Amino acid sequence: MGRNIVVCCDGTSNDVTGDSTNVLRLFRSLIRSDQQLTYYDPGVGTVSDPTANVMFSKWLSRNMDMGMGFSIRKNVCNVYGFLARYYRPGDDIYLFGFSRGAYIARAVAGMIHFLGLIRPEQTGIEPHAWSLYANDDSKLTDKDRFQSAHRFRATFSLKERPNIHFIGAWDTVSSFGWFWNLRTLPYTSDNPSIANVYHAVAIDERRAMFQPNRFRPSVSNHDSFEEVWFAGGHGDVGGGWPEPVSGLSKITLQWMCDAAFTKGLLIESKLLDRFLGKTQSNDNKYVPASCLAPVNSALQGIWWLIEFLPRRQWDHKAKRQRWVRPHLARRRRIAEDAIIHPSVYEKIRADITYNPVGLPPSIGMTRNQS
Incomplete structure (x- = not known):
């Protein structure tokens, strides 16, 4: 009988020392046994460059990593090696x-689809695998x-080649590299090696550097x-x-855990509850x-400055990078x-301050609908 191997990759500037993300809540709720191995990878921007021996250099390294996702290579190689x-x-x-x-x-799933998974005695060549996968040359x-x-x-x-049994993603952000030349990786939007895909996407996020990367399966592969x-x-x-203000994130945590549990994930229900x-x-x-929990906004400080900068992004139709105008905090x-x-409609009915104008009219609703 096969085991579960569960990898949890945390978000930008998130780790075990800060306020909990759903990734960390899920990781803490997992059953650990001979039948289920677990691995936690801290978020991009949580660790500064160890070669930066000056305080300012370390601060700059960590914050550049957080904003632009430079260390994604290291994180991908760590998970792939595990x-x-x-x-x-x-x-x-x-x-x-x-x-x-x-x-x-x-990206790890994409690298496995493109290159397979290296044999255990070959660990150490993950950077070479990354270079080939990411087309560094x-x-x-x-x-x-x-x-x-x-x-x-x-x-x-x-x-x-291993098949990926389950991917559970909370609001995928795709960008890495400089904001004027953001990069994308193969098979991150369409990967036939993944059996089950669940993706929770935020309606109300407006930052340019946190645009969603939706899955785009070309055929019914999953x-x-x-x-x-x-x-x-x-x-x-x-x-x-x-x-105290994390009530909305618990909705998506419950949704994801319910889905993963039905697909065989072993969860300690008392801890999750x-x-x-x-x-x-x-x-x-x-x-x-x-x-009824509040919608929290991170659009302040340097994030507002970035809204006024032009940037490049991947055009899925043209299949190439193109320049786009400043984002200016546009709705998704x-x-x-x-x-x-359904919780979105419940919030619209119950919270008079909530007005998700980004909803298309065909799927929107009025507050009087029941």
Whole structure:
């Protein structure tokens, strides 16, 4: 019988020392046993460059990493190496992530699809695998890259490419690199090696550097696929705000855990219920899920400055980078066929201050609807 191998990749500037994200809440709720191995990867921007020996240099390194996602290479290689060391044929791989951590999870899945998973005795060549996957040598043609990938798989990888059993993503942010030349990675939007995909997306996030990266499957490759929009900003969907104002993030935590549990994830229900504020005790410091919880905004300080800068982004139709005008805190675009979670409609009815103008008219509603 195969095991579960569960990887949890936290979000930008998130780790175990700050306010809990849903990734950390989930990780703390996992059962750890011979049948389920777990791994936690701290968020992008949590660790400064160890070679920076001056306080200002360390601060600059950490904050550049947080804003632009420079260390995604390190995080992807760490997770890929962990899977190479512990995966055995027949195991089910679960990848969870928030923000750029969600993109890291999707990039790991993409690298496995492109290159396979290296054999355990080959750990140490993860940076070479990354360079080939990310096309660091931009002079290579697509034909050259695929030929190189074939040679890599034949030389270093397991004979059978692992399938990713489950990806659970909270509000994936896709960008890494400089804001004027943001990069994307292959098979992060469409990956036939993933069996089950669940993606929670924030309706109310408006920052330019936190634009959502939706899944775009070209055919029905997945056993199950759900991409659902929830009320709130980036941190309201993925967590990371102080506990007293985190009621919206508990809605998405419950949704994700329910989905993963039905697909075989082993969860300690008493611990999860505690984080969800369901246990009744005098010392319970955790708030429950609530559509009446506030929408928190991080659009302030340097984030406002970035709104006025032009940037490049990937054009999915043209399949190339293009310059776009300053973002100016525009609302996210929500497609006509988007799935809106029922809690959004509950919030519209119950909270007179909530007005998600980004909802298309065809799927919107009035406050009087019941």
